[in-house]
Amino acid sequence: MDAAAPLLVAASDFFRGLSPAACRDVTERARERRFARRAVLLRESESEPALFLLVAGRVKLGKLGSNGQEVILQLLGAGDVFGGVAALAGGPSPATVQAVEAGRALVWDRPVLRELVARYPEIAVNGVRIAAARMQEIQERFRELSTERVAQRIARTLLRLARQAGRRVEGGVLLDLPLPRRDLAEMTGTTLYTVSRTLSEWSERGLLETRRGRLLLRAPHALVAIAEDLGG
C-alpha cells in the first residue's frame, strides 16, 4: 500500500470529513488493484460491486445495448470514485467500467464497506452527496441529448473534458487523454463518422487541432458559442 494512500482517501468525495484516524482505518481495509488498458473493472451484471477509488489511470463508465452498441456515461480519472453508490445501496452495478489508460485503484468490497459505514455514518451522507452530483450531471446530459444537435453536444463534451482533464498549454487547452472518435461518439450519442466530420470542420476553421493523437482546443470560446447555439 502506498504511503500517500490515507491522504488520497481523505481527499476523496466518498470519505470527505472523516478524521485522520478514521481515514487511516479506512485505508487499511482497502486492497489495491492494478489494471491494464482495456481491463474491465466492473460489469453491469456484477451483483456485488465494490467501491473503487482511482489512484492513477483513467476509466470509462458505460452501458452496453442489447445489439452491442455502447454508451459512455462518464470518464473518470485519478481521485474519482465509482461503484460506491451501488455498493452502499445494495443493488447491482448500474454500469460497466473499463480502463482507457492503465492505472491502479483502492478497492473496498461490499462487506467491508458496510462495516465502515456502520462505524462512520458520514460515509452514507457523502454517498448521497455523490449520487446527487452524478444525478445532476446525467440529467443535464439527458436534456442535451434530447434537445440539442450533434455539434452542440460534441462541443459541450469537449468543454467538459477540458474542465476535468484539460492542461493549459501555449496555443490553447490540451485534452491530455486518449480519446478515439469512437469514444467521443459514444459520449455524445452519435456515430464516429459524424464526430470525425465535425472535428474536421472545426479543425479547418482553426478551432482545434489533433496533436499526436490528443486534441488541442485552440478556441474554447468558439466551442462555447457552438454549445450554446449562439451561431458558431
Add this chain to the structure above:
Amino acid sequence: MDAAAPLLVAASDFFRGLSPAACRDVTERARERRFARRAVLLRESESEPALFLLVAGRVKLGKLGSNGQEVILQLLGAGDVFGGVAALAGGPSPATVQAVEAGRALVWDRPVLRELVARYPEIAVNGVRIAAARMQEIQERFRELSTERVAQRIARTLLRLARQAGRRVEGGVLLDLPLPRRDLAEMTGTTLYTVSRTLSEWSERGLLETRRGRLLLRAPHALVAIAEDLGG
C-alpha cells in the same frame, strides 16, 4: 393531517425501516400541501429544496432547456417521493416538478429533514438506495435515447407507464393518467408530431386506442416486440 399519514410514511421508500414510533415522529414534523393541476412544486433554481411525499395526484419531474424546450425525466404518483436526495445532499434541486393532476403532498423542509436524519441515520441509507435506483433508471433511459429509434423509445415509455400507472381492464391495459402527445414527446426525446404519427399507425394496426383522452394498450406484447426491435 391525515390519520393514515403515518402509514404512508412508513411505506415510503424514504422512511422504510423506521420504527412505528419514529414514523409518527417523522409524520408530525411534516406539513401538508395541496396543489392544483399545473402547479409548480419545485423549481430548478430552488436552492433549498424540500422533501415531498406524494399522497395523491401526479407530477412530472423535468428540466427546461435555454430555448424553452422541456424534457420530462419522470412521472410520479401517490406514494412516490422527490426532492429528498437534493435536500439531503445540500445542493440545489436538479429538476423542476409540476403537477399534471391536482393532489396533495407531505413536505419536510430541509432543516427539518436534517434533524430527522441526525436522529434516524437509516434515512441517509434509504436516500442512497433511492438515488441508486433513480440512477439505474435514468442511465438506462440515457442509453435508450442514445441508441434506439423513436418508435422503440415510445413503446418503452408506454410500457413503463403501464407498469406504474396501468389498470387492467377488459380489452387491455388502460393508462389512467392525462398524457398529451406533447408530454410523451418530451419523455422520449422527439416531437409531438412524430408521437402522433406513431400512435396513429399503432392505432390502425390495433395495438392501442384512445378512449376519452386515455390510452388503452390492446397488445402490450406487440409493443414489447417493437421496444426490443424484434421486428414489430
Add this chain to the structure above:
DNA sequence: CGTGCCCTTGAAGATCTTCAAACGCAGTGG
C-alpha cells in the same frame, strides 16, 4: 515491411423535424 487500427471522405438514403393547414372537442358566453 506488412498488418491492424483509427481516421477521413464521398455518396446515398433513412429518419425525423419543421411548417402549414385543418379537424374535433370542450368549455364559454351571447
Add this chain to the structure above:
DNA sequence: CCACTGCGTTTGAAGATCTTCAAGGGCACG
C-alpha cells in the same frame, strides 16, 4: 341553443440532419 374560441390532435409535404455503407489513407507497432 348555438356560435365562438382555444387547445390538443392529425396529416401532408418539404427538407434538414444524421446514419450507413464503401473505399481509401496514414500511422504505429510488431
